[in-house]
Amino acid sequence: MIVPLERPGLSSLAPLLGIAAVSLAFAWHISVGARSIPLHVVVEALLSYDPALFDHVVVVDLRLPRALLAALVGAALAVAGALMQGVTRNPLAEPGILGLLVGASFAVVVVVGVFDLTSPTLIPLVAAVGAVLAAGAVWGIAAAAPGGAAPLTLILAGAAVMAFLAALVTVASLLDEQTFEQLRVWMTGSLAGAQNEVLKWALPWFGAGLIVALAVARQVTALAMGEETAIGLGTDVVRLKALSLFAVVALTAAAVALAGPMGFVGLVVPHAVRLLVGQDYRRIVPWSALAGAGYLLVIDVVARLLLAPVEISTGLVTALIGAPIFVWLVRTRL
Amino acid sequence: MRLKCSTAQYDEPVEQRDAPRLQLRDASVGYGGAPIVRNVSLDVPDGALTVLVGPNGSGKSTLMKAMARVLRLDAGNILLDGRPIGQLPTRQVARRLALLPQGPVAPEGLRVRELVAQGRFPHQSLLRQWSRRDADAVEAAMEAADVAQFAERPVSDLSGGQRQRCWIAMVLAQETGLLLLDEPATFLDLKVQVDLMQLLRRIAKQEGRTVVVVLHELNVAAAFADHLVMMQDGRIRAEGCVDAVFNAANLAKVFGLDATVVRDPVSGRPVCVPRVEPAVLHTPRIAAE
Numbered sequence: 364m365i366v367p368l369e370r371p372g373l374s375s376l377a378p379l380l381g382i383a384a385v386s387l388a389f390a391w392h393i394s395v396g397a398r399s400i401p402l403h404v405v406v407e408a409l410l411s412y413d414p415a416l417f418d419h420v421v422v423v424d425l426r427l428p429r430a431l432l433a434a435l436v437g438a439a440l441a442v443a444g445a446l447m448q449g450v451t452r453n454p455l456a457e458p459g460i461l462g463l464l465v466g467a468s469f470a471v472v473v474v475v476g477v478f479d480l481t482s483p484t485l486i487p488l489v490a491a492v493g494a495v496l497a498a499g500a501v502w503g504i505a506a507a508a509p510g511g512a513a514p515l516t517l518i519l520a521g522a523a524v525m526a527f528l529a530a531l532v533t534v535a536s537l538l539d540e541q542t543f544e545q546l547r548v549w550m551t552g553s554l555a556g557a558q559n560e561v562l563k564w565a566l567p568w569f570g571a572g573l574i575v576a577l578a579v580a581r582q583v584t585a586l587a588m589g590e591e592t593a594i595g596l597g598t599d600v601v602r603l604k605a606l607s608l609f610a611v612v613a614l615t616a617a618a619v620a621l622a623g624p625m626g627f628v629g630l631v632v633p634h635a636v637r638l639l640v641g642q643d644y645r646r647i648v649p650w651s652a653l654a655g656a657g658y659l660l661v662i663d664v665v666a667r668l669l670l671a672p673v674e675i676s677t678g679l680v681t682a683l684i685g686a687p688i689f690v691w692l693v694r695t696r697l
Numbered sequence: 698m699r700l701k702c703s704t705a706q707y708d709e710p711v712e713q714r715d716a717p718r719l720q721l722r723d724a725s726v727g728y729g730g731a732p733i734v735r736n737v738s739l740d741v742p743d744g745a746l747t748v749l750v751g752p753n754g755s756g757k758s759t760l761m762k763a764m765a766r767v768l769r770l771d772a773g774n775i776l777l778d779g780r781p782i783g784q785l786p787t788r789q790v791a792r793r794l795a796l797l798p799q800g801p802v803a804p805e806g807l808r809v810r811e812l813v814a815q816g817r818f819p820h821q822s823l824l825r826q827w828s829r830r831d832a833d834a835v836e837a838a839m840e841a842a843d844v845a846q847f848a849e850r851p852v853s854d855l856s857g858g859q860r861q862r863c864w865i866a867m868v869l870a871q872e873t874g875l876l877l878l879d880e881p882a883t884f885l886d887l888k889v890q891v892d893l894m895q896l897l898r899r900i901a902k903q904e905g906r907t908v909v910v911v912l913h914e915l916n917v918a919a920a921f922a923d924h925l926v927m928m929q930d931g932r933i934r935a936e937g938c939v940d941a942v943f944n945a946a947n948l949a950k951v952f953g954l955d956a957t958v959v960r961d962p963v964s965g966r967p968v969c970v971p972r973v974e975p976a977v978l979h980t981p982r983i984a985a986e
Contacts, residue, residue: 588815589798591762595795595796595798595868596871597789597818598787642811
């Protein structure tokens with residue numbers, strides 16, 4: 364894609380460097396584990412797989428799926444966050460803060476835990492429905508408040524919906540402790556337990572969401588300057604919002620189906636990306652995908668190394684890093 | 698400069714089309730409830746600077762939003778090049794008509810050149826990417842609005858007047874025959890307002906574009922308008938060239954303003970001077986004693 368301007372300091376080599384950095388994080392992610400595997404062996408296993416070698420089997424069968432998962436979930440949440448911030452012109456918008464993650468995971472918990480439905484084909488769909496309903500509830504509550512759906516009102520409504528749904532999940536888990544024991548780790552946002560089967564069914568959602576996000580990126584830049592300006596420039600605002608909502612929900616659903624609610628990734632990554640590439644969403648969206656993948660790969664390594672051999676849920680680490688950045692954004696941007 | 702009056706705006710047959718590009722026919726528009734603007738008809742003269750004035754809440758901004766298809770009409774028609782504006786694809790409208798809304802906000806960190814480049818939006822698509830032609834239009838717009846020297850600076854670093862000129866450059870880069878600007882001069886110093894209006898008049902006169910501006914300052918409006926539209930209570934109360942419309946009777950009727958209208962000896966344009974009751978002169982008692 365040809366872009367109108369080259370920012371000083373961002374040469375045409377930047378995309379290559381970005382991809383190289385994420386690839387390195389990817390290989391590092393695979394090399395770290397109960398048994399450390401040297402980077403060159405990881406690369407060999409990925410490029411010329413030899414099933415006779417034990418290390419190669421570990422890399423490809425055990426560690427590669429989790430690395431893919433981390434990259435996918437990170438990219439999905441970062442792109443969803445970037446789009447939400449652009450379309451709502453709210454620097455704090457993010458799938459977690461506006462209740463989409465908790466809505467999606469609540470729906471999954473209800474369907475898996477209460478109705479005992481565990482078909483991996485349906486989980487992304489269930490998550491998508493939950494995300495839409497929660498987003499609708501948050502927006503409805505905020506819009507009914509005096510002053511309308513202002514940035515802070517939306518965040519308060521998100522907090523209320525989140526607390527309410529979290530309480531319901533707790534109640535449900537007390538009623539059926541056995542089933543929920545399995546979901547407990549997933550509910551904190553974890554990359555440990557996902558099955559390849561779920562990955563297969565989440566992939567189309569991820570792909571569709573990402574393609575739509577890339578396609579609307581140019582118009583999101585216009586919308587970020589205000590609705591009237593966007594209309595003046597020839598944007599069909601209603602259509603753009605509908606498409607963006609679809610992209611956000613599809614990406615959130617894919618991420619939740621794979622890893623549970625992983626908070627703050629969609630907040631931290633796009634803001635960091637903006638500092639580097641500026642305000643044009645034609646750059647922000649692809650760079651958020653790349654940076655989100657790299658970010659979650661690194662975070663997942665940290666989650667495994669921090670208290671090794673005990674593994675912390677990746678979602679707890681993203682929250683530990685994301686919460687202070689959230690506070691900083693509230694103080695500087697609102 | 699001599700003022701042209703009444704139909705004088707239409708006396709340049711070379712540039713005139715059969716009908717004005719933007720026409721309002723019995724247009725009524727509001728925000729869902731009762732219409733704010735009711736049954737307004739207006740032919741916007743081409744290649745001229747039209748100024749909408751009116752007291753707060755008179756519906757001038759609402760009318761402008763309707764002209765820019767931001768608001769949907771409750772009744773009536775707005776014709777762009779003879780066709781109802783609501784029936785044209787929005788991107789096509791954006792190639793003929795540009796809007797600068799009230800108090801626009803640039804995303805933090807956006808550079809001037811990037812802002813102006815947004816004006817090329819309607820000329821691009823997924824298939825038609827950035828071209829030499831777009832780059833030239835952006836350069837020309839920045840030159841015309843005199844912001845080229847700030848091109849690489851963030852918009853948020855500039856003063857109010859400079860920022861407003863950047864936004865005007867953005868709508869210029871859109872290369873439309875029609876420009877609508879909603880209160881572009883509000884909250885700016887008088888000198889900056891005058892510079893801005895001179896820029897808009899230049900755009901109308903030299904480039905033959907049709908410019909419509911909502912203004913607050915009556916004397917600025919009188920000094921620059923080719924065509925003056927006075928609105929009150931959702932209706933047009935007076936309309937025509939400045940000499941015909943800008944008089945004490947209309948100011949009293951539309952604004953409830955008791956003013957004397959005098960003539961600027963240099964430009965020949967009318968100027969309103971609000972009548973002020975003479976202060977009651979007290980002879981200070983202490984001094985008298």
